[in-house]
Amino acid sequence: VTDAEPRWLNCDEEEAWKAMVGLFLRLPSSLDSQLQRDAGISMFDYLVLSALSMAENRTLRMSELAKLTNASLSRLSNVVSRHEQRGWVRRCADPTDGRYIHATLTDDGWDLVVRAAPGHVARVREIVLDPLSPAQIREMEAIGKRILQEIEAASSRSSRT
Amino acid sequence: VTDAEPRWLNCDEEEAWKAMVGLFLRLPSSLDSQLQRDAGISMFDYLVLSALSMAENRTLRMSELAKLTNASLSRLSNVVSRHEQRGWVRRCADPTDGRYIHATLTDDGWDLVVRAAPGHVARVREIVLDPLSPAQIREMEAIGKRILQEIEAASSRSSRT
């Protein structure tokens, strides 16, 4: 919030940014449409269920699950409610501290993840991993982590108001 | 859709993919929240208005605008309806071919873009461009374009059914 003339993007920056914007507008829908067609769930549904499938006892606290899936607690809560209604997940309070809620993947939920995983991984390989060189894959990781770190910093700056 | 054992991700791929997923789940909300706070619009609203602001006569066909903003025609149509109600955009049929609809940025829409741009660009610099080296910015462009190309290919494969 300064009055100085903003530093507009130069040509290279502009191009790179446009590619990035295109990516995060198109990649999610591309992954969603494969999963929706083949398993009837969204990418975010898959993230939630697969995070549970890899957890000890197929169980995680809601707040842990939210961190793992990059979601707000509110969004996660809504999504898990739907999952519970469809019988994929069960929730119950932590006996040692009632504030924590444990979400557990049911057998039906497990079966769904097992059925959905191969097609999802194949699509991720097809459009992301296989077209890139190993060096590019490493570079993508570095770039992604660097930006995530800044997002984290920016959001904690604005939250301590 | 093959029965062969799927090629699961190795460690490096897993890490890189997780970073990418985190990125496209968090980056949009980070950009949205800055624009929402400072200008009362979403990132996608900004993309639409700013695309018009850079077009000849501040005017584009709906279908062109959809391509530029990576949106479906249906999503764009809904968004532009709202923009029209707020007086930021006007639509009228192409006199030479009534199937085409021209969307034109109004003076109010222009003012909004002008007001919103500096803060948005500053946020993009802050969390994306400035933390990366010039080489990384070039690499990000290459990676983004490569993946977009595959997404394009995959979607045209599935549409010619």
Next chain:
DNA sequence: GAAGATTGAATACTCAATCTTC
């Protein structure tokens, strides 16, 4: 009939307000 565009219904997301447990 095909391309461009819109509509409406179903679904999902966001934000602020609320509730519970410690």
Next chain:
DNA sequence: GAAGATTGAGTATTCAATCTTC
């Protein structure tokens, strides 16, 4: 009172169906 979690209202997105114009 603060952390964890949920709720509901308002808004946005998606998908299929429809409408127009050529």
